[in-house]
Amino acid sequence: MGASTLIDSLIELGYKNIIAVDISEIAIKKLRERLGEDKSRLVKWIEDDITQPKHIQNLSNIALWHDRALFHFLLEEKQRQMYLTTLKKVVKKGGYVIIASFSLTGAKMCSGLDVMNYDQTILSNFLGDDFELIEYFDYIYHMPSGEERPYIYTLFKTMYCSL
Ligand SMILES: C[S@@+](CC[C@H](N)C(=O)[O-])C[C@H]1O[C@@H](n2cnc3c(N)ncnc32)[C@H](O)[C@@H]1O
Structure with a gap:
């Protein structure tokens, strides 16, 4: 946010x-x-902390999950798996997921923190078969300083039956 x-x-x-x-x-x-x-x-x-959620997982029937510039901060696999578990729990079947992350050509750090870099294939493989990649595009965000920040924007549709 x-x-x-x-x-x-x-x-x-x-x-x-x-x-x-x-x-x-x-x-x-x-x-x-x-x-x-x-x-x-x-x-x-x-x-709440998406990697150790206490409140987020109580949500349900979410039509659209939007994440710009959070996922790439999750460096540990267990953090990413918790993100995925929560996402699957709260987003409704037929709902949409937008994830925008630093692209493979993007920055390797942000605000002094290491980040992971992604493309649509890596994100798609991470989310798995329960999500269909609908659209993606590269986008260059210009920081107030003028510095370029290449992003990959992805849009997925959920295919699974949420509980
Ligand atoms: C780079 S900012 C992006 C903010 C906004 N989405 C945007 O595009 O401008 C990343 C945001 O994610 C939040 N954040 C970082 N780690 C988080 C976590 N584990 N759980 C929830 N929020 C987190 C930060 O506090 C920060 O507000």
Whole structure:
């Protein structure tokens, strides 16, 4: 979630049932402040760690999971497996998953942290047969400093029967 303006745009477009998840209380607070009280009230806020979830896995029937620039921070396989377990548990059958991560030509570190680099095939293999890759594209994000940050954007559809 972070300081992204995605939630602002979704509210503007009239989307409902928006859930924002972040491990950082500060990130949530900043975003809530920027949105203001009225818009913040339209969002369910969850402070949780996707690698050791305490609240996220209580969600269900999620139509769209959106992750920009989180997954690439998960360096350990067990963290990634927990991410996948949670994703499978909460996203509904026929729902969609967007994952945008640093691409193979992208940065190897971010904010002083090591990251993993991905392409659509690696992400597809990771998610497995329960997810159909619908679309993907390369995208170069320009940091405020002007520095280029190549991303791979992927869109999957869930094929499994969620419990
Ligand atoms: C690089 S920022 C991306 C923010 C936003 N999605 C965007 O595109 O601008 C990564 C965000 O993921 C959050 N994050 C990192 N590790 C996390 C974890 N294990 N569980 C939940 N959130 C995490 C960070 O607090 C941060 O807000």
